[in-house]
Amino acid sequence: MPAPWKYPDELRERAVREARASGRPMAHVAKDLGIHKEALRGWVRQAEADKGDRPDPLTTAERTELAHLRKEIAELRRANEILKAASVFPRRSSTSPARG
Numbered sequence: 756m757p758a759p760w761k762y763p764d765e766l767r768e769r770a771v772r773e774a775r776a777s778g779r780p781m782a783h784v785a786k787d788l789g790i791h792k793e794a795l796r797g798w799v800r801q802a803e804a805d806k807g808d809r810p811d812p813l814t815t816a817e818r819t820e821l822a823h824l825r826k827e828i829a830e831l832r833r834a835n836e837i838l839k840a841a842s843v844f845p846r847r848s849s850t851s852p853a854r855g
Contacts, residue, residue, distance in 0.1 A: 762790065770795050771802045 766788070774784045774795055781799065785792040803809040805816075813821065 762794065766790070767798050771798050774799050
């Protein structure tokens with residue numbers, strides 16, 4: 756499955772600046788820039804979180820760290836499953852006589 760399309764970072768930054776500075780409704784700014792109003796609303800919220808103006812959402816750095824930690828947890832869970840599966844096989848002792 757191809758990766759979802761993303762707006763260029765320059766457009767995001769410009770849109771957030773314009774939405775904050777203009778004082779106009781976000782829907783009007785979004786329409787002028789040719790983007791969806793909810794995309795602009797989300798970008799402004801994220802920019803406010805990154806700046807520390809909004810305490811509720813995660814910052815971009817926190818989102819990046821969270822994604823990294825989730826990936827690491829998934830890898831550790833896979834490794835644990837492999838170890839559990841391997842532990843059900845009896846181990847041969849190097850001192851036991853060879854069969855055959």
